[in-house]
Amino acid sequence: MAAPISQTCAAVERSVRERVPPLLTDLYQFTMAYAYWRADRHNEPAVFELFFRSNPFGGGFSLFSGLHDCLMFLRSFHLTEEDVEYLRSVLPPGSDPAFFSFLRGLDCSGVTVRSVPEGTVVFARVPLMEVSGPLAVVQLLETSLLCLVNYASLVCSNAARFRLAAGSRRKLLEMGLRRAQGPDGGLTASRYTHIGGFDLTSNVLAGYLFGIPVAGTMAHSYVTSFSSLEEVWPQSLAPANGDLDSTDPVDLVTLSRGWLGRVCQLLGVEPDGVREGELAAFLSYAIAYPRNFLPVIDSYSVASSGLVNFCAVALSLCELQYKPLGVRLDSGDLCRQSVEVRRAFRACSDHFSVPAFMSMIIVGTNNISEHSIQELNEKENEIDVVGVGTHLVTCTLQPSLGCVYKLVEVRGRPRMKVSEDPQKSTVPGRKCVYRLLDSQGQPFLDLLCLHDEPRPQEGVSLQCYTLWQEQGAGPVTVTPSRVVSLRQEVYSHGQITHPLRSAHEVRQSVQSSLKTLHPRHKRLQDPEEYTVAVSEKLHAVITEVSRGGSSSSSSGGDGSKILLAN
Amino acid sequence: MAAPISQTCAAVERSVRERVPPLLTDLYQFTMAYAYWRADRHNEPAVFELFFRSNPFGGGFSLFSGLHDCLMFLRSFHLTEEDVEYLRSVLPPGSDPAFFSFLRGLDCSGVTVRSVPEGTVVFARVPLMEVSGPLAVVQLLETSLLCLVNYASLVCSNAARFRLAAGSRRKLLEMGLRRAQGPDGGLTASRYTHIGGFDLTSNVLAGYLFGIPVAGTMAHSYVTSFSSLEEVWPQSLAPANGDLDSTDPVDLVTLSRGWLGRVCQLLGVEPDGVREGELAAFLSYAIAYPRNFLPVIDSYSVASSGLVNFCAVALSLCELQYKPLGVRLDSGDLCRQSVEVRRAFRACSDHFSVPAFMSMIIVGTNNISEHSIQELNEKENEIDVVGVGTHLVTCTLQPSLGCVYKLVEVRGRPRMKVSEDPQKSTVPGRKCVYRLLDSQGQPFLDLLCLHDEPRPQEGVSLQCYTLWQEQGAGPVTVTPSRVVSLRQEVYSHGQITHPLRSAHEVRQSVQSSLKTLHPRHKRLQDPEEYTVAVSEKLHAVITEVSRGGSSSSSSGGDGSKILLAN
Structure with a gap:
């Protein structure tokens, strides 16, 4: 790559x-x-x-x-x-x-x-x-x-300290470019944090110049740029395992709306609180990248909108034989939310018999410090990948x-x-x-x-x-x-x-x-x-x-040998 | 420039x-x-x-x-x-x-x-x-x-905060290049700290690219590289106001050794503790740059060596009608030392009738923070120019x-x-x-x-x-x-x-x-x-x-308007 x-x-x-x-x-x-x-x-x-x-x-x-x-x-x-x-x-x-x-x-x-x-x-x-x-x-x-x-x-x-704090299991993503000391500070940070033990960077130029694996899917702005399902275009997606000639594309919007109702029921979520724009954003992204679906789910509310919208789109993708990757959490109590998200994934997997939901990853990225990474070892959580920006590249400590x-x-x-x-x-x-x-x-x-x-x-x-x-x-x-x-x-x-x-x-x-x-x-x-x-x-x-001497020469030291002329 | x-x-x-x-x-x-x-x-x-x-x-x-x-x-x-x-x-x-x-x-x-x-x-x-x-x-x-x-x-x-803390009188010198986030971090720091109120930078490239006035004379390594007066070459300097044809160069080493004795006596300093290498370094620099003499005087001990060596060389320069600039202090209690240095300058001025010693500047540069600059307003001190590196460019706070x-x-x-x-x-x-x-x-x-x-x-x-x-x-x-x-x-x-x-x-x-x-x-x-x-x-x-509405369009909001298909 x-x-x-x-x-x-x-x-x-x-x-x-x-x-x-x-x-x-x-x-x-x-x-x-x-x-x-x-x-x-x-x-x-x-x-x-x-x-x-x-x-x-x-x-x-x-x-x-x-x-x-x-x-x-x-x-x-x-x-x-x-x-x-x-x-x-x-x-x-x-x-x-x-x-x-x-x-x-x-x-x-x-x-x-x-x-x-x-x-x-x-x-x-x-x-x-x-x-x-x-x-x-x-x-x-x-x-x-x-x-x-x-x-x-x-x-x-x-x-290296973040890596020691995180243990060897969790993946670490560097994403500090915007907070570094200018462009070169950001590039230097991407390069040397990879050397120090980070797995991935968000910095494209660092990927290009140094071969570091790059990662990233979407920002909140992508989600908030959508307001209605009418903005989803195209609306259909061909199943993964068919080829385009023989398998008709399926209307993913309709499919997801169907799943959304069932997910809301399963998870006890009030459909009135679900954001249509967020669902539209997820659908549009999933249609563009059906094999790389990993949206940020806290643009509005994880519990009452982001999570069910994700599950609805992810279940639709699974139905078409695609394997969604997971979700990103970017605000609030990441540990608590990750546990709730994982619980929802298990419920979907069990209830709808969709085993892909058991291998979904959860990415956490909210102002992570060395201290908060250490907390992951102490508090219950289900975070698989941690994204670190400011505290990593500016070395706040x-x-x-x-x-x-x-x-x-x-x-x-x-x-x-x-x-x-x-x-x-x-x-x-x-x-x-x-x-x-x-x-x-x-x-x-x-x-x-x-x-x-x-x-x-x-x-x-x-x-x-x-x-x-x-x-x-x-x-x-x-x-x-x-x-x-x-x-x-x-x-x-x-x-x-x-x-x-x-x-x-x-x-x-x-x-x-x-x-x-x-x-x-x-x-x-x-x-x-x-x-x-x-x-x-x-x-x-x-x-x-x-003492003012000089070990390898007898003539002159640094010290008290100035002959005063006066 | x-x-x-x-x-x-x-x-x-x-x-x-x-x-x-x-x-x-x-x-x-x-x-x-x-x-x-x-x-x-x-x-x-x-x-x-x-x-x-x-x-x-x-x-x-x-x-x-x-x-x-x-x-x-x-x-x-x-x-x-x-x-x-x-x-x-x-x-x-x-x-x-x-x-x-x-x-x-x-x-x-x-x-x-x-x-x-x-x-x-x-x-x-x-x-x-x-x-x-x-x-x-x-x-x-x-x-x-x-x-x-x-x-x-x-x-x-x-x-700007450092400038507010320092007041408008003191000169501020940025010298953080070596501690910045890589080369570009250093260059960006020099450029924007000048805009924020610093007067000078040590960064030559910033001077070249942005026209910021540059400053700097010597590091401790220059001082410690000398060990004996034999290393001073040439040893003589022509007086400032004569021209080279008509005025014979004067042996600055001999002249300074004479002044050193008198200064030690005036300031009550034991000649045995005076470092010959330091005197050699000051002399050599003064001969190279007689109009820009501003050495760092704490390579060994300000009180028992650096100060008297400076005064001896500076008095020699004054005798030859040059105007030495001052000294830099880079360790220890800058306030206390600056007061002692100023007292010595006054004593030299009075005792030897050398008014140039009344306009000498004292530069302080030891790990200066916003807090230590504020202290300058509260503690007695004689620091005219403050050099700031790490705390300025890395924005420690x-x-x-x-x-x-x-x-x-x-x-x-x-x-x-x-x-x-x-x-x-x-x-x-x-x-x-x-x-x-x-x-x-x-x-x-x-x-x-x-x-x-x-x-x-x-x-x-x-x-x-x-x-x-x-x-x-x-x-x-x-x-x-x-x-x-x-x-x-x-x-x-x-x-x-x-x-x-x-x-x-x-x-x-x-x-x-x-x-x-x-x-x-x-x-x-x-x-x-x-x-x-x-x-x-x-x-x-x-x-x-x-609330999930959209003010400028009646069709579709972000919110609770998803028609569930199921």
Whole structure:
């Protein structure tokens, strides 16, 4: 049903290039680039790390997403003549003209990226991406990379929480386009909520570009646009199993009116309250799409109109050998109404001997939040498919992830921001990141080591320090049964060096990555905190650099060594 | 400084076409279009209204934005061959092939839009846009128009609240790109927060496309990338007022080290705690941009390092006749720190007789919310410019506006959704919307009338009914001193029929529209509710249609007129 993959990839890359030109960044990236260039430091090798400081939504984990777009962005990074001319107009007058020639030649051929694979379960404070290369270039990339990772990871994590709350049985439909932060926000939401565990989207462009299954039938406006059965045209429908030449079409209006009387009697509904316009809308839709009949039944009143109108049309379709799909509820108490609707379906099935009524689905779509999905596990209900919009795409519980991009090394020397706010301090130095698994194959600790330390050995105990634990706390000893290197090189020399995975593959990783995580970290409320620790050697570097020293050079630190001239 | 306006407009239109293709919508728009087409109803004249149901952020008003993009979208609305082929693959099999030919020829030449002008203060339940035209086409536009209006209006309203909280004196800088819902979310945020009252943006592309003034100097990474004064190169700077041939450059490193000693002594700061790397970073930046010196001074410690390093470099610049701009604070207690910084500036000015230190600005940028801006009015502080990111662009207090698009008329007959949830009911019929002003020129009531009613007369009393008031409440009598028609035709016959206004003009409307609003409606907390009312005639239509009748046709209603065949 989706566009061919190759077409999709090209479309995505083109789209990233158009959506994320190099000017889509903060001005200070260019003022800093100028200052580096002016001081002849622009080509110094530098390393930045991208991470977030706390798990979103008060949860115990996040999912890493957005890497694919980051790679597309890096590959197409280039300033046009117009870009450079605009920059010349906004940078302080008197900037050296040679800087603008430098900008014209910039690309990411000197940049290397090591990254956690897209769709991996990740934790606060673990560096997800390491971006190394010429200082001025890797600095310039900051805002764009953050913009591409932050919301993608946030909304993917949000979707995963909705999926955990819903359990694996219920289908989840994303329908947030109209409430997102503009067109691209909506498209990004559709894409990453699918990766995070949603089954379907209402967003047609997301279906086209990313091959996500699309769904949807009708809005209330369709129902209210009808006022009389005279508007139903054509009025007849050929039976499903006959072919058009041999089987005469049947007048569905007359047939349904017949069924309506019997249904009203069966369900004890007063015929006077049944809306004719609603019946006309259902009939007209059923004649257009006899195999896809799933109307919204709360435009007026479910109990006194929508439900009996649906049953009447659905029974008519069944009589013609079609299989109606079900109904959508979009207001009021969804749980209670779904139970009443199911009861009516059973009554129809029993009374009229129509077994198709036993497999009808009920879709619920009224302002669904993570909390209301959890309620579905506690309150009696018969909802099979849940449609989620606003709370999913705007991430109401926490509308931003807060990824940051911090300098950790320049010219081989570890760098650190020592903030008065300890949470804003950074972990200096280039690192390797390992995930330690226990004998059940469950991750229990992410370990940050210096990049040139030996890899931890499986079955061999090691000492490490929990990150940002209280001052003076001692090391902890752990013995991993398995050790996984969490990051891999994905970009170097201007090329994507690791095969790009399809949305479908990433979606599978999300579920398998979540599966191995212990339930105590997956609890939606009050999860147990997952341990992130640093090796003894890295701990020593942190201690030294935060005191103002520099571990890999004896000449000059950051600190108290300024000789005052006066 | 900005790109020429004509270039900007073309770029915006191209950008809208690329960002909002007709497929960026919900699938049900197309399934409904098919059902309308199949029933030969697709060309029936229909009227939709766009409105929101409650003012955002618990406030008393909203600002209407996004119209410009809506018009661009309408003008370029057209399905490509690939779009149609994709739709064929996702619509239920067996759809009539002639429908896809119909889709290929679709455009908005039959659509008319009447709208509130962009940048106007508006209230819940007032129909902001009226979209009329062929039923299938105006239905298809729903999701895209909502997507373009919802976030634009929300973030513009949020910005206006920040502006109200900050007062008119303080400058406001938007810097949320990295925390927005992807690239376009960030761009939309920059654009509409400027319209809502922000002065500056950090987003370079927003500056390029929309002519918004851009600002920014350096991040912490710039500061932490330096570790020693040896990295400062060049080390010298020519005085501002000399020309390069006649005045020898001065060694700024030596000069600043001299000033540093004196500043430490003056401010009682221990020289041992001063970071050499930070001084190097400030010097290097000052040499690159001597006229734009505004460093971030909290990379290590404001009190024991950043402040004295700044003063030392700034005093050196002053000695060379440059005028440093000020400092940025990005962590900790901004109010307290700004007071300490200002005190230090005064001390330097007095002690060293450097008056430039009296006009230095202090920028604060640490996780600023509406609440923390309000605090600036209550706590002692010296912050001149406030930079806002996350809370502004993600609209943390309420991350979606919830605009809806509802059918109000088909073939001249008023339509209504009568929900079991009264808040979800709609006001039927095509309308005119008037804003009534009192003798002080302040709006006090928005009146919805039937479109063919006479316009309310100035100075003549009229009766009306407050919208959604308690059942049975009587009419109220009001006498407007002035009557303003709130909407105007902006699109018809495929053309934009009202001159598009620049972002700058819309920004001015916002402020003048807000100015006339009575303070009681502008209070950020617990505002007095603005009255929205319906005319007596419209009230009668609501009553009749909600009972299931139809006011303009005697044949057939929505309701209890189905002749049961059995």
